[in-house]
Amino acid sequence: MPCILALDQGTSSSRAIVFDATGEALANAQLEFRQSYPEPGRVEHDPVEIWHTQLACAREALARAGLAASDVVAIGIANQRETTVLWNRSTGAPLAPAIVWQDRRTVVHCDALRAAGHAGLIRARSGLELDAYFSATKLAWLLDNIPDARHQAEAGELAFGTIDSWLVWQLTGGRRHVTDLSNASRTMLFDIHRQCWSDDLLALFDIPRAVLPKVVASSGVLGETDPALFGAPIPIGGLAGDQQAATFGQACLSPGMAKNTYGTGCFLTLNTGQQPVESTQRLLTTPGWRIGARTDYLLEGSVFIGGAVVQWLRDGLGLIERAADIEALAASVPDSGGAVLVPAFAGLGAPWWDGHARGTLLGLTRGVGKARIARAALEAIALQTVDLVSAMQRDGAAPLLELRVDGGASRNDLLMQIQADLLGVPVVRPRQTETTALGAAFLAGLAVGLWRGLDELAGLWRAERRFDPTGSADWRASRLAEWHRAVERARGWAAP
Ligand SMILES: Nc1ncnc2c1ncn2[C@@H]1O[C@H](COP(=O)(O)OP(=O)(O)O)[C@@H](O)[C@H]1O
Numbered sequence: 001m002p003c004i005l006a007l008d009q010g011t012s013s014s015r016a017i018v019f020d021a022t023g024e025a026l027a028n029a030q031l032e033f034r035q036s037y038p039e040p041g042r043v044e045h046d047p048v049e050i051w052h053t054q055l056a057c058a059r060e061a062l063a064r065a066g067l068a069a070s071d072v073v074a075i076g077i078a079n080q081r082e083t084t085v086l087w088n089r090s091t092g093a094p095l096a097p098a099i100v101w102q103d104r105r106t107v108v109h110c111d112a113l114r115a116a117g118h119a120g121l122i123r124a125r126s127g128l129e130l131d132a133y134f135s136a137t138k139l140a141w142l143l144d145n146i147p148d149a150r151h152q153a154e155a156g157e158l159a160f161g162t163i164d165s166w167l168v169w170q171l172t173g174g175r176r177h178v179t180d181l182s183n184a185s186r187t188m189l190f191d192i193h194r195q196c197w198s199d200d201l202l203a204l205f206d207i208p209r210a211v212l213p214k215v216v217a218s219s220g221v222l223g224e225t226d227p228a229l230f231g232a233p234i235p236i237g238g239l240a241g242d243q244q245a246a247t248f249g250q251a252c253l254s255p256g257m258a259k260n261t262y263g264t265g266c267f268l269t270l271n272t273g274q275q276p277v278e279s280t281q282r283l284l285t286t287p288g289w290r291i292g293a294r295t296d297y298l299l300e301g302s303v304f305i306g307g308a309v310v311q312w313l314r315d316g317l318g319l320i321e322r323a324a325d326i327e328a329l330a331a332s333v334p335d336s337g338g339a340v341l342v343p344a345f346a347g348l349g350a351p352w353w354d355g356h357a358r359g360t361l362l363g364l365t366r367g368v369g370k371a372r373i374a375r376a377a378l379e380a381i382a383l384q385t386v387d388l389v390s391a392m393q394r395d396g397a398a399p400l401l402e403l404r405v406d407g408g409a410s411r412n413d414l415l416m417q418i419q420a421d422l423l424g425v426p427v428v429r430p431r432q433t434e435t436t437a438l439g440a441a442f443l444a445g446l447a448v449g450l451w452r453g454l455d456e457l458a459g460l461w462r463a464e465r466r467f468d469p470t471g472s473a474d475w476r477a478s479r480l481a482e483w484h485r486a487v488e489r490a491r492g493w494a495a496p
């Protein structure tokens, strides 16, 4: 039976899943890799470790499925976005650790660009909010801080890429230096309207064109793997940023459909059809995927700390042993007892975009113990999501009929119920919650004719559980008002 091998290179782990033609997962493998925090606000990954863990997972998933390379009709890749790698084209060696999307070292560069009045041009060209989150200032930082890098870049000796480009480079033995439209659009160097690298943005960020990858469609065979890697070459047919891939894997294929992914961060995306919609609410306008000549666009709200707040309770505070333990702990109390946690550990993303915000825990009394803090942490994940949905509605989106959910923290039933209650909208979890990998598989399978079109893919999506909202509109409004008072206190805390 023909299969697709999907690679999901995430912030916390590399994963590989083998899917059959019905969209069933036959086998998977996952490896965590090192997170490096060399200074406050800095987050780095080792690109070589990313590649090695990703390759090991791919081989392991194939072995567990009992398949050979010849059984795999295509590989699909989805990846953590924005994370920036710079490598030498001759040796293939990275010049420095990858600067991860959460890294805040370039906040000052962004502040200077904002003060100089460039935020409007950046938004007009890229659809993005001027922020250290995106690749442009990270790449500029590498070029400015690695000795001789700028000179080598201008001489065409260096390659820049987000993780998709890096993986394709490795998979093809250095033969292909490409990125897809959805990943390119997150660099802050790409004109989403003309669908090409923007001369204006390259000039603004002082990036030499010679480092850039070629931009390709999200679905389409872009090359094949080096035969030495899997024993035979495999076509690479799909490439997309993980949030766009997850939107595709959730079959949010028509305008008005939305998904939220609860991973390290939370990423809410709304399909807005074949035209980019400009946000007045500081949401991001981003291409979802390009298939042939057709591009579908999304509005996106990005929250930097989602499931990561649970990691903090586990690793930072030691309140729980495993992430999943938060559910029983939070369920042991009926509410947070007035405690409100704003997890602005990496500043605040949409809709606030405040790089100087920092985490706050408010409303503490003697009655607040670890269970209520755990509950406040889950509520914070859900409340940040409510702010994104509200912003989309102020941008003119129709009321949501349902919110499709996925990501590691979506396994938490209590969190999903809290989400439905605070949103006032049903939350629907699919049978296959590995939607990022599934989306990458769908894109790759379309490219090689395993599936015929979007209708067939939509037919493969299945709900597992629906969480209907409880609680009154008044209750929701008062919880939101309390949350916003807390957000105001977190904002601007670390401003110089
Ligand atoms: N049962 C759970 N309840 C709440 N959070 C969870 C649970 N299980 C995992 N998480 C959180 O989900 C995140 C992992 O989700 P995942 O989708 O694998 O992330 P990523 O794709 O960003 O690497 C971690 O931050 C972890 O703390």
Ligand SMILES: O=P(O)(O)OC[C@H](O)CO
Pocket: 009, 010, 011, 012, 079, 080, 081, 082, 101, 241, 242, 243, 263, 264, 265, 302
């Ligand atoms: O790896 P994830 O799932 O946390 O996703 C990261 C996003 O792509 C960052 O924009």
